[in-house]
Amino acid sequence: MELNDIIKPENRVYQKPRLLNDNHMHYCPGCSHGVVHKIIAELIEEMGLEDKAIGIAPVGCAVFAYNYIDIDWIEAAHGRAPAIATAVKRLQPTKMVFTYQGDGDLAAIGTCETIHAANRGENIVIIFINNGIYGMTGGQMAPTTLLGMKTATTPYGRRVDLNGYPLRISELVAAVDGSCYVTRQSVHTPAAVRKAKSAIKKAFENSMAGKGTSLVEIVSTCNSGWKKSPADSNKWMVENMFAKYPMGDLKNV
Amino acid sequence: MKEEVKLMKGNEALAHAAIRYGCDGYFGYPITPQSEVLETLMEEMPWETTGMVVLQAESEVAAINMVYGGAACGKTVFTSSSSPGVSLMQEGVSYIAASELPVLLINVMRGGPGLGTIHPSQADYFQATKGGGHGDYHLITLAPSTVQEMCDFVGLGWDLAFKYRTPAIILADGIVGQMMEKVILPPQRPRRTDEEIKKLCPWAITGKTSDRKKNIVTSLELDTAIMEDNNERFQRTYRKIEKAEKRYEAIGTDNCDFLIVAFGSMARICQKSIELAAKAGVKIGLIRPITLWPFPSEAVAEAAKNCKGVLVVELNAGQMIEDVRLAINDSNMPIEHYGRLGGIVPNPDEVFEALNNQLINK
Amino acid sequence: MKEEIIIAGFGGQGVLSMGKILAYSGLMEDKEVTWMPSYGPEQRGGTANVTVILSDEKISSPILNSYDMAVVLNQQSLDKFEEKVKPGGILMYDSYGIHTPPTRKDIKVYCVDAMDATFDLGNNKAFNMIILGAMLKLMPVVTIESVLKGLKQTLPERHHHLIPMNEEALKKGMSLIKE
Numbered sequence: 001m002e003l004n005d006i007i008k009p010e011n012r013v014y015q016k017p018r019l020l021n022d023n024h025m026h027y028c029p030g031c032s033h034g035v036v037h038k039i040i041a042e043l044i045e046e047m048g049l050e051d052k053a054i055g056i057a058p059v060g061c062a063v064f065a066y067n068y069i070d071i072d073w074i075e076a077a078h079g080r081a082p083a084i085a086t087a088v089k090r091l092q093p094t095k096m097v098f099t100y101q102g103d104g105d106l107a108a109i110g111t112c113e114t115i116h117a118a119n120r121g122e123n124i125v126i127i128f129i130n131n132g133i134y135g136m137t138g139g140q141m142a143p144t145t146l147l148g149m150k151t152a153t154t155p156y157g158r159r160v161d162l163n164g165y166p167l168r169i170s171e172l173v174a175a176v177d178g179s180c181y182v183t184r185q186s187v188h189t190p191a192a193v194r195k196a197k198s199a200i201k202k203a204f205e206n207s208m209a210g211k212g213t214s215l216v217e218i219v220s221t222c223n224s225g226w227k228k229s230p231a232d233s234n235k236w237m238v239e240n241m242f243a244k245y246p247m248g249d250l251k252n253v
Numbered sequence: 254m255k256e257e258v259k260l261m262k263g264n265e266a267l268a269h270a271a272i273r274y275g276c277d278g279y280f281g282y283p284i285t286p287q288s289e290v291l292e293t294l295m296e297e298m299p300w301e302t303t304g305m306v307v308l309q310a311e312s313e314v315a316a317i318n319m320v321y322g323g324a325a326c327g328k329t330v331f332t333s334s335s336s337p338g339v340s341l342m343q344e345g346v347s348y349i350a351a352s353e354l355p356v357l358l359i360n361v362m363r364g365g366p367g368l369g370t371i372h373p374s375q376a377d378y379f380q381a382t383k384g385g386g387h388g389d390y391h392l393i394t395l396a397p398s399t400v401q402e403m404c405d406f407v408g409l410g411w412d413l414a415f416k417y418r419t420p421a422i423i424l425a426d427g428i429v430g431q432m433m434e435k436v437i438l439p440p441q442r443p444r445r446t447d448e449e450i451k452k453l454c455p456w457a458i459t460g461k462t463s464d465r466k467k468n469i470v471t472s473l474e475l476d477t478a479i480m481e482d483n484n485e486r487f488q489r490t491y492r493k494i495e496k497a498e499k500r501y502e503a504i505g506t507d508n509c510d511f512l513i514v515a516f517g518s519m520a521r522i523c524q525k526s527i528e529l530a531a532k533a534g535v536k537i538g539l540i541r542p543i544t545l546w547p548f549p550s551e552a553v554a555e556a557a558k559n560c561k562g563v564l565v566v567e568l569n570a571g572q573m574i575e576d577v578r579l580a581i582n583d584s585n586m587p588i589e590h591y592g593r594l595g596g597i598v599p600n601p602d603e604v605f606e607a608l609n610n611q612l613i614n615k
Numbered sequence: 616m617k618e619e620i621i622i623a624g625f626g627g628q629g630v631l632s633m634g635k636i637l638a639y640s641g642l643m644e645d646k647e648v649t650w651m652p653s654y655g656p657e658q659r660g661g662t663a664n665v666t667v668i669l670s671d672e673k674i675s676s677p678i679l680n681s682y683d684m685a686v687v688l689n690q691q692s693l694d695k696f697e698e699k700v701k702p703g704g705i706l707m708y709d710s711y712g713i714h715t716p717p718t719r720k721d722i723k724v725y726c727v728d729a730m731d732a733t734f735d736l737g738n739n740k741a742f743n744m745i746i747l748g749a750m751l752k753l754m755p756v757v758t759i760e761s762v763l764k765g766l767k768q769t770l771p772e773r774h775h776h777l778i779p780m781n782e783e784a785l786k787k788g789m790s791l792i793k794e
Contacts (some may be wrong), residue, residue, distance in 0.1 A: 051460040055323075057471075066469045072458040074325045075471030076318070077348050083315040084322030089459065090306045091278050095460055113318070116311035233259045259644045260635075260650070271645065286654060303769035432677050435642055458720070518677070525676035600680035 017041040019050065019070045027063060030230025033062055035187040039197045040100070041047035041069045043204055052096045052208075054088055055082040060102035061135040079110025082117035085124040089169065089207070096207045098125035103133040103144040107169045109215035111143075114173065121178025123214040125203040128169065128215055131222040132241060143167040146244055151225070157171040166244055172216045174251040185241075186233040187226035188218045212253075219245045254441035263403040263429040264289035266436050267359060270407035270445060272299045275442040277328035278306040280319035285371040286427040287361035290333040300577070303444055307450060313338040316466065317345030324354035325470040327450040327457030329411055329602060335360035335427075336377050337368060339385075346388030346420060351472035355414035357407065358392070358422040361430035362570075364596035372596025373427030378572035381451040382546040389484060391491050393421040393498065396516040400434035404542075408439065415453070417490050424545060426568065428518035428598065430533040488575045491547075499552070501545035506556040511539030511612050514553055514577050516564040517543050518598075523566050525601035526608065534612055545573065550580035562587035566604055570594055587612060616646075616671045617631060618638060618756045619679050623664035623696055624688025629743040633686075634665035639765035640757040641669040650678040662691050669756050686750050705753050709746065725753060727791045741784035748788020759785055 020041040025248035027033045044053045044144060056063045059078035066073035089097040106114050106128050109169050117124065125130035133151055134140040140153040144166050150158040158166075169194050174182040181203055185196035196218060203214035228236060254273060256545035261269070268290050271279065276299075280292045291309060297304035306323075316332045323330035334342060339360045349356050360381065364374035381394045393413050397408045402426060408423040409496065451459055460464045476482040506512065515523045520541035527537045540556050542549050557563050563586065565574040571590040578588055593608035595601045599607075620637070624630045631652050641648040651666045666682075668674050685696040685707040693708055694715070700706050702721045711730035727749045733742045751757065762785060766778055 023295045024455060025294035051462045054458055054460060063473060066471065070461065070467050072468045073470070074322060074458055075320075075352075075469070075473055077344055080314070080318035080321075080345070083310070083318035084325070086308070086315075087278060087306075087319035088326055090308065091323050091326055091330075091457070112311060113315050116315065170560070193413075258642070260639050260648065262783075426656070428651065428677060431652060431654045433638060434674075434677075435648055439687075522676040522678055525679075528675065598678050600678050601676050602680045 004162050009252070010018055012087065017045050019045050019067060023067050023072050028224045029088045030221065030223040030233060031061070032129065032131065032187050034216060035066055035193060036196070037065065039187070039193065039200055040127070042203050043197065044069075044071060047201070047204060049096045050206065050220065052094065054092070054095050054097045056085045056097070056099040058099070058101040058105040059106045059136075062100050062102060062129065062136055063136065065100050076134075079105050079108070081105070081110065082113040082122070082124065082126060082253040086117050086120070089122060089124050093123070095208075096125075096204055097123075097203070098127060098207065100127045101129070102135070103128070103130045103132065103142045103169075104137075107143040109168050112171070114169070114191050115176060117164060118173045118179045118213040119176040121180070123207050123210045124213060125200075126213065126215040127200065128217040130169070130217050130245060131220040131225070132166070133222045133225040135222045135225050139222070144169070144245075146240055166228065168245065170215060170245075170250050171216045173213070176219075177250060179215060180253050181206055181249075182217075182246055183215075183218060183249045184217045184245055186237070186247060188221070188237065199204050217245070219247070256440045257438045259436055259438055260433055261400065261436055262289055262431055262432070262433050263397070263400045263425060264320065264361065265293045266404040266438070267407055268293035268297065269438050271296060271331060272305060273305065273439050273441050274408050274411060275329060275444040276305050276331065278308070278323045278330040278443055279332065279553065280308050280310050280316045280323070280330070281332050281361065282310050282313045282316050284306050284335045284338045285336070286363060286373075286430050287333050287335045287359070289430070291404060292360070293511060307443070313341040313611060317342035317349075320351070320356055321354065322343050323351050324349065324356045325352065325458045327454030329445065331357035332494070333361065335361050335363045336365050336374065339377065339380070343380075343386035346392070347388055347390065348472050348552060349420050350386075350390035350392070351388060351483075352470050353418040353487070355368070355411070355418055356418065356420040357410045357414055358420060359426050361424060363580065364594070365434065369428070370596035373518065373598055374572070374596055375426055375519060376572070376594075377424065377569035378545060378567065378569060381422050382548070382576070390487060391419070391494075391546050393417070393419065393494060393547075395421065395423050396543060396545050397425050397429055398517050398520050398541065400429065400432060400436045403429060404406050404436050404438060410468070417494055419490060419494070426518050426519070464526055487523045488596065495547040499543060499547045499549040501552045502541040502543060503551040503552060503556060504539040504541070505536065506538035508536065509560050510536045510609040511557075511608065512538045512560045512563045513566055513608075514540045514542070514563060514573065516545060519568055521568050522599065522601055523604055526604035529601060529605045530608060537608065542573070548576045548580065550576070553580040554582070557581045557586060562589065564608055565590050566607070566614055567592045568598065569593075586615070616669075618669050618683050618725070618754060619792065620667045620669075620680075620684045620686070620754070620756075621664055621679070621682045621696055621699070622667065622686040623662065623692035626661055626663040627767075628663070628688055630688065631665050633743045633747055634667045636743075636762060636765060637667050637757070638669070639769060640761040641763040643680040643764045644757055646670060647672060649674050649677040649771050662689070684750065684754050686746060693717060706752045707750055707753060725749075725792060727788070729788065732787050732791060736784060736787060738779065738780065741780065741787070744781045744784035745788035745791070747785070748785035749791050751785070752789040
């Protein structure tokens with residue numbers, strides 16, 4: 001059998017989604033963003049939402065998400081993505097509107113917009129990447145940083161008396177009446193990726209069905225910020241992050 | 254809805270004018286003295302008639318970002334607030350200007366700084382005309398002095414904003430917001446259809462279809478060479494606006510002894526002072542800039558040419574006077590300022606007295 | 616024609632709505648009108664006032680320092696606005712609660728017992744319209760017909776049965792002025 005006999009469409013087992021373009025990603029090796037981008041691009045394609053999907057990009061590492069997924073995008077000011085998504089969805093109700101935000105963007109400066117968009121039950125999807133640190137600005141403490149965790153602004157580890165406690169955003173969003181689906185996922189194993197994908201799919205369906213606000217938290221790694229190898233980062237995440245941010249659905253109505 | 258004559262507050266006129274213009278969305282947060290805008294819109298329920306979206310946001314910060322999102326979709330959207338709220342919006346306004354989005358903003362000014370007072374002021378002149386947020390940008394700044402102008406400038410503001418793809422602001426004050434006058438409301442225009450938006454705003458976020466590349470609305474550009482190009486493009490637009498869009502009203506400026514320059518409600522108070530001066534045999538002219546940016550410098554300079562002095566009357570400590578000085582550019586010309594602060598509005602007698610003290614009897 | 620009027624009293628006395636009815640009546644007669652309230656928390660319980668200008672021509676300043684007519688409904692407003700009536704102008708006040716009556720001789724001063732007349736009519740909501748009737752007798756800046764036409768246009772249909780009561784109150788107010 002020749003190589004060309006093998007390279008046939010019917011033998012193809014994997015293909016990059018068409019909407020994920022060939023631009024060189026600026027993410028660090030081992031970063032979770034690339035995987036989540038791929039899931040989103042795959043789903044938009046599979047669900048036939050190419051002309052309906054509108055993404056709102058954050059300030060943070062994913063600020064350039066619009067460079068990688070070929071749909072219409074709006075770049076938000078730091079933390080304001082849910083306010084922008086609110087207007088976009090209300091003015092174009094047939095569209096599938098999602099925000100893509102990190103923990104600095106969503107859980108610190110954007111907490112107000114997040115809680116209120118969810119409380120109004122805006123028919124939007126919030127993809128929340130929680131890696132417990134500010135990546136883009138160089139590894140400073142986020143509201144989600146674990147106690148004891150060393151960052152650029154907690155060089156001796158996060159202390160309650162100095163910095164307060166890690167913030168569990170998903171629990172807050174689940175508590176408001178306007179949210180319909182809140183789940184916590186990860187993308188560190190193929191099985192986890194499959195689960196995360198079906199969670200995001202459900203969230204996208206909710207937006208189209210007008211069921212309310214869906215939030216999918218992806219507990220992630222930041223191996224650069226955490227100063228660990230990608231493999232060690234995954235291990236550290238499972239052992240430490242999952243204890244504070246347990247996997248699974250918090251709300252599904 | 255046909256053209257209608259009504260008696261209403263300036264703030265109410267803003268709301269009615271917006272609905273009748275074919276506005277797609279309003280996002281705002283209550284603050285005195287402009288809350289009637291949101292209240293009137295909620296009472297009118299335009300979502301039942303024209304399909305317009307009206308939303309009470311959780312803050313001015315959210316409101317301006319909703320407006321940013323709406324404008325990014327090519328929609329005809331606006332927000333309104335008063336001074337402290339407009340300060341909160343400045344981050345969003347800078348993003349809107351940098352993303353070249355057509356947005357209508359309204360500031361019904363109250364006295365500051367800080368929480369200040371709820372009473373009328375014009376102390377946000379600098380903020381509106383010089384940019385307000387970070388970076389090099391301008392807002393087309395319209396200063397209404399009557400309830401009719403509150404109504405008319407809504408349409409004018411959007412027309413200019415869409416023509417130049419830049420935000421426009423109606424810089425009103427508590428007087429013209431709270432005052433009731435006769436107003437002729439225009440007939441109802443239909444809202445733009447999706448097809449019209451796609452044609453007029455090919456850059457808009459309408460969902461990527463196979464016939465075009467993706468659209469991205471962003472103000473971020475890390476390549477400094479491109480960012481400089483962007484800035485130069487903004488500046489070219491501002492030069493075009495300066496060339497074509499200066500507006501003002503001139504009253505009795507031919508052969509006047511002295512000139513008053515005042516805007517908004519203050520200009521109307523000054524008109525009465527000018528009547529008082531005429532009775533005393535002094536001829537005073539008035540230039541009322543209607544666009545505060547671009548500032549009608551040539552008109553001010555021309556009117557001041559043959560007079561003996563200029564009084565700039567503002568409800569602030571001296572802001573527009575800087576533009577008047579630059580316009581006249583003559584160190585021999587007495588250019589005086591009269592202003593009341595903190596929400597106090599001078600009456601026509603007080604302005605006449607200031608004219609006497611600062612110019613006529615000097 | 617141009618008449619500059621101030622109406623002043625306690626917040627909640629209907630000062631602002633009385634001014635609004637007057638302004639609306641002017642609109643019915645194709646006049647230029649401005650209605651400029653004192654606004655803010657002082658409306659609620661403190662003193663409130665509204666400047667109403669009716670004119671055949673475009674109106675300049677909505678803020679004034681002297682008035683053709685002042686209608687005052689409490690002592691504080693009387694103290695404040697007596698001196699602001701133009702010489703030869705009109706000062707009308709309701710006698711209720713006034714302990715220091717006006718003293719100026721260069722203006723026309725009228726005292727009306729509108730509060731008493733309100734009790735006579737047995738309708739405490741009529742106070743406004745009694746005052747308005749009395750002031751229109753003194754300064755017929757708009758006709759009673761225009762006031763009623765304005766009410767008909769601004770009141771929701773379900774309140775139109777109240778219009779005859781308002782007409783009665785306006786006439787009662789007019790009858791309080793004795794030349």
